[in-house]
Amino acid sequence: MIIGVPKEIKTNENRIAVTPAGVMELVKHGHTVYVQKSGGLGSGYSDQMYIDAGAEVLPSIEDVYQKAEMIIKVKEPIEQEYPLIKSHHLLFTYFHFASYEPLTRAMIESGATCLAYETVMTPDRKLPLLVPMSEVAGRMAIQQGAKYLESPMEGKGVLLGGVPGVKRGKVIILGGGVVGIQAAKMAAGLGADVTIFDINLDRLRYLADVMPANVTTEYSNEYNIRAAIKEADLIVGAVLIPGAKAPSLITREMLKDMEAGTVLVDVAVDQGGCIETCRPTTHKDPIFIVDDIVHYCVANMPGAVPRTSTIALTNATLPYAIELANNGWKKAIARRPELKPGLNIINGKIVYENVAKAFNLDYHPIDTIL
Numbered sequence: 001m002i003i004g005v006p007k008e009i010k011t012n013e014n015r016i017a018v019t020p021a022g023v024m025e026l027v028k029h030g031h032t033v034y035v036q037k038s039g040g041l042g043s044g045y046s047d048q049m050y051i052d053a054g055a056e057v058l059p060s061i062e063d064v065y066q067k068a069e070m071i072i073k074v075k076e077p078i079e080q081e082y083p084l085i086k087s088h089h090l091l092f093t094y095f096h097f098a099s100y101e102p103l104t105r106a107m108i109e110s111g112a113t114c115l116a117y118e119t120v121m122t123p124d125r126k127l128p129l130l131v132p133m134s135e136v137a138g139r140m141a142i143q144q145g146a147k148y149l150e151s152p153m154e155g156k157g158v159l160l161g162g163v164p165g166v167k168r169g170k171v172i173i174l175g176g177g178v179v180g181i182q183a184a185k186m187a188a189g190l191g192a193d194v195t196i197f198d199i200n201l202d203r204l205r206y207l208a209d210v211m212p213a214n215v216t217t218e219y220s221n222e223y224n225i226r227a228a229i230k231e232a233d234l235i236v237g238a239v240l241i242p243g244a245k246a247p248s249l250i251t252r253e254m255l256k257d258m259e260a261g262t263v264l265v266d267v268a269v270d271q272g273g274c275i276e277t278c279r280p281t282t283h284k285d286p287i288f289i290v291d292d293i294v295h296y297c298v299a300n301m302p303g304a305v306p307r308t309s310t311i312a313l314t315n316a317t318l319p320y321a322i323e324l325a326n327n328g329w330k331k332a333i334a335r336r337p338e339l340k341p342g343l344n345i346i347n348g349k350i351v352y353e354n355v356a357k358a359f360n361l362d363y364h365p366i367d368t369i370l
Helices: 018-029 045-054 062-069 079-084 101-110 129-149 177-190 201-210 223-227 251-257 265-273 307-335 337-342 353-359
Strands: 002-005 032-036 056-058 069-070 089-092 112-118 170-174 195-199 216-221 235-236 263-267 287-290 293-296 343-346
Touching: 002 062, 018 045, 018 307, 032 062, 045 056, 056 062, 062 079, 069 307, 079 101, 089 307, 101 343, 101 353, 112 307, 112 337, 129 177, 129 235, 129 263, 129 265, 129 293, 129 307, 170 177, 170 223, 177 195, 177 216, 177 235, 195 201, 195 223, 201 216, 201 307, 216 223, 223 251, 235 265, 307 337, 337 343, 337 353
Parallel strands: 002 032, 002 069, 032 056, 069 089, 089 112, 170 195, 170 235, 195 216, 235 263, 263 293
Antiparallel strands: 112 343, 287 293
């Protein structure tokens, strides 16, 4: 198969979908790999490193799309890429369709096959291609939240770990999944007073067993959240419903219960956000303030640490990319059933129900397409 790896052009996105090591493995399986010129520089990989691994470097994004059968990316295509996507393309990337209708409609119109990293799901409901970036984003949520709690950053001036004689900062984490557990580990390591909210009691029991003593668990409902946010210094939104828009757990009205300078980090922003007042921001302009509350809502947080993120992502996606390239997507989903729920759009038809529901569009069960 002919595989194209374009340079990411979303604002401040420095990751690339495949490392030179990944290219070498694809080439060993007999595939042709085209990488866009300078595509890997943001992650520390030169064009020569890709050439040495067996790729051919092409000068423009148009060249990559024109030659490739399968496009492997990191982030969803943006508007200037829409015209480049054709019906013969298989796109393998993060899409987060349910948060952005224009992208959904553009991919429907293209007729391409869209296989989303974030909805690839194993029989035990794990999300193997979302996990590595969720791990990065969860850890970064605390790193960034701690920074924006500083007074020069408009925060309330709290050190999360406190010092002897001064109480530690309070961190609230909404969601006990991969993002939540990584955020809790980081916050606990800094010495903060951490509370994780979730609606899954089995998950709360597990977290209570494995987390250090400065992490507590609490059942997630509006009453408990309202009580907790009054004393919180940093609140991390870490809620995920695969392929669907995240529910709003903190409303605009609830901001009045928080102290001025409280920091909100909504990791769910690329799925619509679980904090009503959040909207996507960029690494260049990461925060905004509503009612004296600092909002950090960068939609591609792992893009700030591209070397770590690119390696972690390739480690997870490469086995599936090889499967798709070796066998085509129809045979690949039969051999690796976890790929089947990754299919969101095929030949102009939505085959992932939560995406169709998000915009009241027609849903076509995938078996009717197959």
